[in-house]
Amino acid sequence: MSGSRKSPQSVDSKILASIRKLGRGSVFVPADFLGMGSRRAVDVALHRLIRQGMIRRLARGIYDFPKEHPVLGPLEPSATAIALALAGRDRTRLQPAGAYAANTLGLSEQVPARIVFLTDGPARVVKVGPTTIHLRRTTPKNMATAGRLSGILIQALRELGQDHVTPARIAHLRRTIPAKKRQELLKDIRLAPAWMHPIFRDLAGQDA
Numbered sequence: 001m002s003g004s005r006k007s008p009q010s011v012d013s014k015i016l017a018s019i020r021k022l023g024r025g026s027v028f029v030p031a032d033f034l035g036m037g038s039r040r041a042v043d044v045a046l047h048r049l050i051r052q053g054m055i056r057r058l059a060r061g062i063y064d065f066p067k068e069h070p071v072l073g074p075l076e077p078s079a080t081a082i083a084l085a086l087a088g089r090d091r092t093r094l095q096p097a098g099a100y101a102a103n104t105l106g107l108s109e110q111v112p113a114r115i116v117f118l119t120d121g122p123a124r125v126v127k128v129g130p131t132t133i134h135l136r137r138t139t140p141k142n143m144a145t146a147g148r149l150s151g152i153l154i155q156a157l158r159e160l161g162q163d164h165v166t167p168a169r170i171a172h173l174r175r176t177i178p179a180k181k182r183q184e185l186l187k188d189i190r191l192a193p194a195w196m197h198p199i200f201r202d203l204a205g206q207d208a
Contacts, residue, residue: 011037012045019055024067027058027077027085058128062086079115082126082133092121095146097136101155106176107169108160118142118155141191149181150188153203154196162195173203 014036022028033042046063049055055063056074062085066074083094096104099112113130118138125134145151153173157165174182185200192200 011041012048015042015045016049016054019065022065024065025077025081027062027064027081029062029085031088058082059126062126076129079131079133082128083117083135086124086126086133086135087119087121092119093143093146094119094135095143095151095155097155098159101152102159104152105156106172107156144191145188148184148188149177150185150192153185154192157196157199165199170199170202177203179205
C-alpha cells in the first residue's frame with residue numbers, strides 16, 4: 001500500500017482547520033478543499049462535520065460555519081457570502097443588482113426573497129431557506145464597474161427607475177456615503193446611462 005494516501009482523519013482535521021480559519025459566518029463548497037483530499041474524501045469529511053454539529057448544509061453542495069447568537073442560535077449567512085461561494089474562489093466577479101442593490105444602499109426597505117448578482121462567470125441558482133440567489137451572467141459593460149460604488153449605484157437606480165429617484169433618496173445617499181467615495185463616481189460616469197449622469201455629478205458635488 002502506498003504511504004501517500006491521506007487518512008480520513010487527516011482530511012477531516014485539515015478541512016476543519018481551514019473552516020475555522022475562514023471564521024464563523026463563512027460559506028463554502030466542496031471544491032474549496034480539493035487540495036486536501038479526493039472529492040469523495042472531502043464529501044465524507046463535510047458530512048461528518050455536519051453530524052457533529054460543526055457546520056450546516058445550506059443547499060446541495062453549499063455549506064456554512066454559522067455565527068451563533070446567544071438567544072437566537074445559528075444565524076443565516078449573508079447573501080453576499082453565499083454568492084461568493086457559488087462564484088468560486090477564482091477570478092469571477094459579482095455585482096449586486098435589482099432590488100438587492102437598492103436595499104443595500106438603503107434606497108428601498110424591501111428585503112427581496114429573490115436576490116440577483118450579475119457575474120462574468122457561470123450562471124447559478126441556489127435556494128437557501130426562503131431566499132433564492134441568482135448569479136446571472138451578463139455583458140462585460142455591466143461588469144466594468146463591479147466592486148465599486150458606481151456599479152451598485154447604477155444597478156440600484158436602474159431598479160428604481162428614473163421617475164422614482166426622488167430628492168429624498170438623493171439626500172439619503174449624500175448622508176450615508178462618504179464624500180470622498182461619492183467623488184469617485186465621476187471616474188465611471190461614462191459607463192452609466194445618460195439619465196444617471198446628473199445624479200452622479202450631484203452626488204460627487206459637481207454642478208450638473
